[in-house]
Amino acid sequence: MKRQVKAWLKFIVGVLLFLLLTGCWLLLDISPAMAQENTVNYTLADLRYQDFSNKNLEGTSLAGANMQETKFRGTNLRGTIMTKGSCVKADLEGADLSGTFADRVIFIEANLTNAIFTDAILTSSRFNGAKITGADFSGAILDTYEAKLMCERADGVNPVTSVATRDSLGCR
DSSP states (O other): OHHHHHHHHHHHHHHHHHHHHHHHHHHTOOOOOOSSTTOOBOTTOBOTTOBOTTOBOTTOBOTTOBOTTOBOTTOBOTTOBOTTOBOTTOBOTTOBOTTOBOTTOBOTTOBOTTOBOTTOBOTTOBOTTOBOTTOBOTTOBOOHHHHHHHHTTOOOBOTTTOOBHHHHHTOO
């Protein structure tokens, strides 16, 4: 009888200890915080042909998203994550992409007229045939070769930052 009571007590103490440790683990959970509260996560989403014009998408994740021919005219995309996204023929005219992490993004034939890319990370991104008139790339991290290609067609001055596209790309 005493053995059964001891066994039950050990079992109960073990269960209580397990619950206590689980509760402490949940309270001390140090999972990473989101970039911004109440943002929508569009990671790997198919956003083709959608219209996000003049929306506030600051801090949103668009990583790996297909944004072919998507409209982002005048959209706040500050601090977004666009890694490995496809913006083929997307319309980003007047969009603010300051501080955006957009490495390996395809901006082929995109409309980037008057877009702001200040302090953005654009490594390994492609801009073939993109309209960059008035775009501001000040402080952006770009592949040297890609910047050189863009210098061949760079013109205009950004109406918000008053920075010439050629100057922001470091064209000679």
